C-alpha cells in the first residue's frame with residue numbers, strides 16, 4: 219500500500235535506506251520487478267529493495283535490450299514501481315542513454331522520480347546484455363566523466379558502476395577500471411559476467427567498496443546462492459529478469475490452454491485470486507477514500 223494511501227518517502231530517505239541495507243551484515247537480495255505488480259508481490263515476499271532491469275523493462279515493451287530507450291521512459295516505469303511499493307529501487311540506466319551530458323540529464327530525472335540508486339555501465343552504444351558476445355567498451359576516461367557527472371548533478375543518488383570489461387579485456391582490466399570508477403565517486407562496483415567462484419573471490423579481494431553480483435538466468439555465471447556470494451565478499455545480488463521470465467512462461471501456458479481447450483479452468487489454482495489481487499493492490503483502502511463507493515464484499519472462493 220503506498221502513494222495516495224500511504225505517506226511516500228523522499229528520494230533522500232530512499233537512497234539512505236538503500237545504502238544502509240547494502241552495509242548491513244547480510245547480503246542484500248534485490249529481485250527484479252519489471253512492473254509495480256511484480257514489485258508489490260516481491261515486497262509481500264519480504265524483499266526490502268527492488269531492481270528495475272533494462273532487459274526486463276524493454277522485454278515487457280516487446281523490445282530488445284540494445285539501449286535505444288530513453289531516460290524519461292525508464293523514469294516513468296520506475297516512478298510507478300516506487301509509488302506502488304515505497305521501497306528503494308535500483309535502476310539499470312544502461313550507458314546513461316548517451317554521452318556525458320545525457321547521463322547528467324538521466325541523473326536529474328532519476329532523482330525527480332525518487333530513485334534510490336542507479337547502475338551505469340561502461341559499454342558503447344548500442345549496448346548488449348553483459349552475458350553476450352560482441353560488447354564494445356567506452357574509454358575509462360569517458361566512464362569516469364559519466365560517474366562524476368551523476369555525482370555532481372545528483373549527489374544523493376547511490377551509484378553502482380558496472381564494468382563489462384571481464385568479457386572484453388579481461389579481469390585485470392575490469393579491476394583497473396573498477397578502481398578508477400571508485401576514485402570518480404562510484405559507491406559500489408558491479409563486475410559483470412564473472413564466470414566462476416574463483417573470479418568472484420579474486421574480485422572481492424581487489425576492491426574495498428560494496429560489490430554487486432548478477433544472478434541472471436541463462437548467462438555466463440553459474441547458479442550460486444546468495445550465501446555463497448556473501449561468503450566471497452559480495453554485498454548485493456540481483457535477480458534482474460526473473461519476474462519477467464516466469465510471467466512470460468505463465469502467460470504462454472495459460473494462453474495455450476485457452477486456445478487448445480477453450481477454457482482456463484485447469485490453471486485456476488496457479489492464478490492470483492481476486493481476493494489476493496485486491497489485497498496486494500490495497501483495493502479496500504483506496505475504496506474507503508470515497509464514501510460513495512459501495513464496499514466490495516468477496517465470497518471466500520473468489
Ligand SMILES: C[C@](O)(C(=O)O)[C@H](CC(=O)O)C(=O)O
Nearest residue numbers: 271272273347348349434458
Ligand atoms: C543486468 C542486465 O543488464 C539487465 O538489463 O537486467 C542484463 C540481464 C540479462 O540480460 O540477463 C545483463 O546485461 O546482465
